[in-house]
Amino acid sequence: MxxxxxxxxxxxxxxxxxxxxxxxxxxxxxxxxxxxxxxxxxxxxxxxxxxxxFKIRGAYLRMSRLSAEERANGVVAASAGNHAQGVALAAQLLGIHSTVFMPEGAPIPKEKATRGYGAEVVFHGHSVDEALVRAKAFAAETGAVLIHPFDHxxxxxxxxxxxxxxxxxxxxxxxxxxxxxxxxxxxxxxxxxxxxxxxxxxxxxxxxxxxxxxxxxxxxxxxxxxxxxxxxxxxxxxxxxxxxxxxxxxxxxxxxxxxxxxxxxxxxxxxxxxxxxxxxxxxxxxxxxxxxxxxxxxxxxxxxxxxxxxxxxxxxxxxxxxxAAGRYLSFKVRIPDLPGGLARLLGELAEAEANVLDVVHERTSTHLHLDEVEVALQVETRGPEHADRVLNRLRASGYYLSR
Structure with a gap:
């Protein structure tokens, strides 16, 4: 039923x-x-x-309703971190021993916080689903009560x-x-x-x-x-x-x-x-x-x-x-391979109020002329409209751009 x-x-x-x-x-x-x-x-x-x-809400309610015998056997959970912390704190408040299985690669702050609330942490598998399989097996082996992250x-x-x-x-x-x-x-x-x-x-x-x-x-x-x-x-x-x-x-x-x-x-x-x-x-x-x-x-x-x-x-x-918000702009531009060529390009970007984050030169490429160098740039802008103004200014100044 x-x-x-x-x-x-x-x-x-x-x-x-x-x-x-x-x-x-x-x-x-x-x-x-x-x-x-x-x-x-x-x-x-x-x-x-x-x-x-939000996890403390469900974890505490579930564990507060355990019998004295169930509490004595401890609880076990599987979580990437949030449910783990909710279970660990609830167990600490209720005086219950807790074991938590976390997937490999779980965020370090979540692991440390879970241990800080008194839980025993064991890494297993590469996903919450794999950790949950191990937690269910642990419950069957030890009598610990499984505190499921959502299915109860x-x-x-x-x-x-x-x-x-x-x-x-x-x-x-x-x-x-x-x-x-x-x-x-x-x-x-x-x-x-x-x-x-x-x-x-x-x-x-x-x-x-x-x-x-x-x-x-x-x-x-x-x-x-x-x-x-x-x-x-x-x-x-x-x-x-x-x-x-x-x-x-x-x-x-x-x-x-x-x-x-x-x-x-x-x-x-x-x-x-x-x-x-x-x-x-x-x-x-x-x-x-x-x-x-x-x-x-x-x-x-x-x-x-x-x-x-x-x-x-x-x-x-x-x-x-x-x-994703258009604040970083990455593009390539060809400039003359002459003294002052890069300085002139950077000057144009400064005038456009774009902040240069990274510059990489490339001289050996079949699509470049002998007197050209390609510069790959990453610049910081104020958003998509500003990025468009930066690119349009460079094109208007005679630069050939590619993305």
Missing amino acids: TDPLPTLADIETAREALEGVAICTPMEESRWLSGIARGPVLLKAENLQRTGS ADIVTGQGTCGLEILDQCPEARTVLVPTGGGGFLAGIATAIKQRQPDVRVVGVQAEGAAAYPGSLAQGHPVPLAAMSTMADGIAVGCPGEVPFRAIQQYVDEILTVSEESLSRALLMLLERAKLVVEPAGAAAVAAMLDDPERFETPAVAVLSGGNVDPLLLMRVMRHGMA
């Missing part, structure tokens, strides 16, 4: 259980997004939740408390966008919102390279992906969970996907304009807003699901985001 899905009453009860554990995270209007969408857009900052993501009614119920907060903080909301991996967060939020205000549109957002829900919904049941590739490790899940899948079928209006370029651009804009640090997965809802801002009825709420990002990844994503 299929277990019943959480109800609004279940989620309201869960909110009482989480009082003093999960904080009610802030929600603020984003003026720059509101301007683009031509209506109010608000950011629900779950990146400011304890452990840096208590997990969905706990995550749904965020949906209650969204309606309390923005009762006039018309659209709510939620980053989506396995579906527990989206399912919980959608259940809370649709059972209280069924006319609110709920949209899940997945990374294009790890979008298991569109195909699964089309088939009518969870279908695993053959492969995944995305920087958004927090939503890189290869197969929807059975429990959240049923709730999403019932309550979610639409699932959208966003590209890596859109994710990095959204992360960069959140840093620059909202002064908020989010991980790539946490920026998915904002990425969807930026892709097609007039698609969503306002007031709209974009949920920032997490902020646990490796500083090295953050630097790479920022560079990627700046390139």
Whole structure:
């Protein structure tokens, strides 16, 4: 027999259980997004939740309902980092031993934070799905209780408390966008919102390279992906969970996907304009807003699901985001192989107010004349319009350009 899905009453009860554990995270209007969408857009900052993501909500609720015998056997989880931290902190608060299996290459700050909350961390496999297989085997071997990252009614119920907060903080909301991996967060939020205000549109957002829900919904049941590739490790899940899948079928209006370029651009804009640090997965809802801002009825709420990002990844994503936003311009230009040739080119770029980041000379090429040299440049601009002005100025000055 299929277990019943959480109800609004279940989620309201869960909110009482989480009082003093999960904080009610802030929600603020984003003026720059509101301007683009031509209506109010608000950011629900779950990146400011304890452990840096929404995961403490479901993890604590699930573990608080374990029997004394189950608690004595400990718990085990599999996660790339956010669920790991939620489980580790919940276990620490409840006095339960926790073991967490993380995929090889999991972000170092997430690993260290998980250990810092007292969990035993074991690396296994190259994806959350592979780590989850090992965690299930560990549970069978030791009697530890598996705390699934999304596929359990208590997990969905706990995550749904965020949906209650969204309606309390923005009762006039018309659209709510939620980053989506396995579906527990989206399912919980959608259940809370649709059972209280069924006319609110709920949209899940997945990374294009790890979008298991569109195909699964089309088939009518969870279908695993053959492969995944995305920087958004927090939503890189290869197969929807059975429990959240049923709730999403019932309550979610639409699932959208966003590209890596859109994710990095959204992360960069959140840093620059909202002064908020989010991980790539946490920026998915904002990425969807930026892709097609007039698609969503306002007031709209974009949920920032997490902020646990490796500083090295953050630097790479920022560079990627700046390139996607037209802030980095790469091109090649032929100049005379004469003294002062490069100085004249750099002078033109200075006059155009472009900041040169990198210069590489190439003299040996069959497409160059004997008296020519090709220079590959990367320059920083203020955006696409400025980049076009830079290129047009160089062409007007007689330079031959290629990209």
